[in-house]
Amino acid sequence: MKAGDKDNAARFGLEPREHGRVCYSVPIDFNPFEAAMLLLRPGCECCDKDLPPDAQDARICSFECTFCAGCADGVLAGICPNCGGELLPRPRRPAAKLAANPASTQRVFKPAGCAKLASLA
Numbered sequence: 001m002k003a004g005d006k007d008n009a010a011r012f013g014l015e016p017r018e019h020g021r022v023c024y025s026v027p028i029d030f031n032p033f034e035a036a037m038l039l040l041r042p043g044c045e046c047c048d049k050d051l052p053p054d055a056q057d058a059r060i061c062s063f064e065c066t067f068c069a070g071c072a073d074g075v076l077a078g079i080c081p082n083c084g085g086e087l088l089p090r091p092r093r094p095a096a097k098l099a100a101n102p103a104s105t106q107r108v109f110k111p112a113g114c115a116k117l118a119s120l121a
């Protein structure tokens with residue numbers, strides 16, 4: 001086996017089995033943290049309000065369309081204007097984890113979707 005394999009296995013709490021072939025239950029380059037990480041977009045799509053990673057009023061849908069609580073609970077009535085899914089509070093990432101897993105800085109601002117809903121209300 002390669003030199004780094006044992007360390008990788010230990011990182012994920014796996015016991016490498018050494019009976020001729022190395023066998024793991026997950027691929028060795030699979031990083032569950034990278035794979036499951038939220039983008040934590042920096043602002044509301046409707047009003048462009050800043051929503052830092054520790055914001056308590058950030059709302060997201062399952063695609064991580066991101067809105068502030070004011071827009072989500074107000075004009076959007078809890079429904080994402082892009083996909084029609086539910087908007088729920090976004091979990092906050094502990095500050096200690098942000099250094100290694102920084103939030104997205106890519107701002108998404110699509111006021112058109114929100115304006116459309118507002119005109120229907």
Ligand SMILES: [Zn+2]
Pocket residue numbers: 044045046047048049067068069070071072
């Ligand atoms: Zn907003």
Ligand SMILES: [Zn+2]
Pocket residue numbers: 061062063064065080081082083084085
């Ligand atoms: Zn959505």
